[in-house]
Amino acid sequence: MSYAYPTGVVKLVDIALWCNTVTAGMFWPLILLGLFVILFFSFKGFQTERAFATSAFVTMIIGIMFGIMGLVSSYVVIFTMIVAAGAVIALRNSNNREH
Numbered sequence: 001m002s003y004a005y006p007t008g009v010v011k012l013v014d015i016a017l018w019c020n021t022v023t024a025g026m027f028w029p030l031i032l033l034g035l036f037v038i039l040f041f042s043f044k045g046f047q048t049e050r051a052f053a054t055s056a057f058v059t060m061i062i063g064i065m066f067g068i069m070g071l072v073s074s075y076v077v078i079f080t081m082i083v084a085a086g087a088v089i090a091l092r093n094s095n096n097r098e099h
Contacts, residue, residue: 016071028071032063032080049094056080056087
């Protein structure tokens with residue numbers, strides 16, 4: 001299977017959209033997933049709940065920016081928001097248990 005070369009590239013976003021087209025829309029959502037995993041293990045020195053909440057929040061912010069640029073669908077943006085909200089709730093509940 002061959003893919004067309006990117007033509008009419010003016011901005012860097014054009015290359016990013018082409019990558020998403022070639023991979024059937026899975027390139028940037030998988031980039032977000034990889035970013036989440038890297039951030040989670042980077043923050044693992046803290047509590048697990050705090051690492052999860054921090055990595056989910058950063059991934060949500062970047063996911064929103066990707067959504068504004070049109071790199072990910074609105075479903076991905078909504079999913080990252082739900083995960084970040086759940087992570088913050090889990091962090092809040094874990095802080096209430098400690099006191």
